Amino acid sequence: MATQTQQNKQPPLQVAIIGAGIGGLALAVGLLHQGVPFTLYEAAKCFSTVGAGVGLGPNALRAMEEIQPGFRKLYGSISSGNVTPGKDHAMMDALLVEEGFGEKRGWKPVSYGAACYERTSAHRKDLLDIITGSIPKENLRFGKRVTTLSQTDRGVVIAFEDGEFAEASCAVGSDGVKGMSRGVVLGERWPELVNATYTGRYVYRAVIPMQKAMKIMSKDLDGHERAGDAKMFMGDQCIIVTFPISKGKECNMVCFKMDDKPWMYHEWTKPVTKDLMLSDISELGVDRRLVKLLEFANPVQWALHDHLATPTYFSGRVCLLGDSAHATLPHQAAGAGQCIEDALVLSRLLGLVSSPNQLETAFSVYDGIRRPRAQRVVRTSREAGDICALKAPGIGDDMDKIVANQCQRYLWIWEHDLLDDVVRAESEFRSRTGKETPGQQPTGSLVLAVAV
Ligand SMILES: Cc1cc2nc3c(=O)[nH]c(=O)nc-3n(C[C@H](O)[C@H](O)[C@H](O)COP(=O)(O)OP(=O)(O)OC[C@H]3O[C@@H](n4cnc5c(N)ncnc54)[C@H](O)[C@@H]3O)c2cc1C
Known part of the structure; x- marks a missing residue:
């Protein structure tokens, strides 16, 4: 169902989301709430259930609740915790x-x-179902594998494997670790960084x-x-x-x-x-x-x-989100959470865009806020992999040291202030586009108010 904001907003903007994994779907829900028109194109004929279990940390749950109020309750209805009493944390x-x-x-x-x-952890299929619940069917197009993305003066032209074409103001590539959109963003300047590393x-x-x-x-x-x-x-x-x-x-x-x-x-x-x-x-x-x-x-x-190194998450009107930007080893169980955090920040920024020529500014602000944190997750997940493989320097197979490390290593991921990210992103976007901050009156009116 369209939100009030969506009904009021006249589209100059049309966002193409490529890939309906956790990242693309979370962005779709976010854009729906921000009243930004979008179409989500997915190569598969239906949602993939590959991957089975996925655990979400507190940061991921906070991000999803911000995107879709009420999500936590829904998640509670499909997720499972430890069975032993007293082991909730x-x-x-x-x-x-x-x-x-x-x-x-x-x-x-x-x-x-x-x-x-x-x-808590959930079956991936159940998780996708509750994220997708609110997305109107007409915004989702399955069986649409994108083959090329070309940038034009007006935005992007998307070509599909079935011979069809579509146009949009911009494209967000949430097409996963092997996705083609990464090549579009990095291929010209950093061809050696397009492919993920084994x-x-x-x-x-x-x-x-x-x-x-x-x-x-x-x-x-x-x-x-x-x-x-x-x-x-x-x-x-x-x-x-x-x-x-x-x-x-x-x-x-x-x-x-x-x-x-x-x-x-x-x-x-x-x-x-x-x-x-x-x-x-x-x-x-x-x-x-x-x-x-x-x-x-x-x-x-x-x-x-x-993707240990990703020097930018955007190029022109094409932007990366989720594993296409920062695929990571799963040893910190943090990859899906980073997709959702991306979706939170990007949906809020795209909600502020009032004309297509502000899109690159939105992507640049998103890149500045999200990339350092997400890439740190990628780097530290490799370290976590070494710890579990009993070969981290100074820790080795000392189980006491391993447990002590594990008790500390996730705190910066879990306790991160996501609302501060959103506030910083919005204020940076406003200052770069000359938009007022809500509640802030132009200086002229302030002076007038004081004078009266
Ligand atoms: C073994 C394992 C365990 C994990 N466990 C956890 C965990 O416990 N917690 C956690 O937070 N993370 C975990 N992760 C990471 C997490 O699964 C990923 O970070 C997350 O699923 C990535 O989502 P995504 O939407 O970016 O990409 P994907 O889920 O890969 O989705 C990409 C979508 O794009 C579609 N697509 C691809 N190419 C095209 C195209 N050309 N045109 C149209 N559509 C296209 C694909 O069909 C797919 O549906 C784990 C990963 C692995 C491998």
Whole structure:
């Protein structure tokens, strides 16, 4: 349903969003609330459910609530926390991936997290459903793969694989880590930075019925269900993360395998046989119960890439958002949160644009506010990956030091003042475009008021 603002606003502006992942959808909801006309083009014929579980930190939830008031409540209806009472603020329990989870060498699982953090994760499909709920169908176009984006005097011309064309005032490329829009923004000036970098690890992913996962994992020495609470099993060759999704009915598993060779397969997902997958992990000395959980995985190696360096998030009227700008390793569970933060800041800025010639200013302000923070997430996620692989300098396999580090390392991500970002973005945009700040009267009227 169109908002009041949308009905009042006469479009000089038409935004094309490319890609309906978490980033593109969050932006669409934001633009809807700001009354900015948009069309979202998605290559797939329907929403992709690939990816299974996703956990959102407090910053991500605050950003989404700012974009779509009431989101937190909806999210609460689809997300799952730890099952053990009193572990609401525990992000993960730290264990070792080796046979016996480290218990044989005296390690007892310890939780890490923070008071500001609440443990929740959701099935990606459920998350996309609640974000999409308010977007009118006519703004969404599925089965529209963008092949080229060209900039003209009037904006952008978008060409699709099916031979169709569309015009818009600008385009936001939220087309993911392999998206084509990154080439449009960086290709001319930084061709070497267009493609994402292989991070030297791939994952297998599984969703396991929780009852089966609990049976396989059994209870720990304190009598708690091992599969019920979120767990990080660390090791130098393999890291396994498990956490509950689907209101606790399913257990999500991500199994990382370190790989010192370049990724040579032509696709980023490589199907293998089930036997190869299981031996790939079991030969590393991984606990047999975890290998049993892995039997539920799709035998597919999913190569992880990131964008460690992105010198700008925009070029002219084309702007990057989400993984196309800052794809990251998932070791801080922060990638989706950064997509939503992008969407919050960009939607507020585009809501202030009153003519297309202000678009580049909006993109430049967005770039200045969002890029330093999002790129820091990319860099520190690599560090977090090293910590979980027991090879961070000065920490190594000292589990006490690892837990101490994990208790501190996310605070700057989770506690960040997002409203300050929005205020700074809006005020910078206003000062660069000569727009007044609301509530601020022109100097002339002030003088007159004082004189009267
Ligand atoms: C194993 C793993 C675990 C993760 N866990 C977490 C977590 O717990 N918490 C967290 O915050 N983050 C997590 N992340 C990161 C998070 O999933 C991503 O940051 C986020 O989903 C990216 O969203 P996006 O919208 O930018 O891109 P995507 O989700 O990749 O969406 C891009 C969309 O664009 C479409 N598209 C691509 N090309 C075109 C084209 N040419 N034309 C039209 N459409 C196109 C695609 O079909 C797709 O729908 C994880 C990532 C991985 C790999």
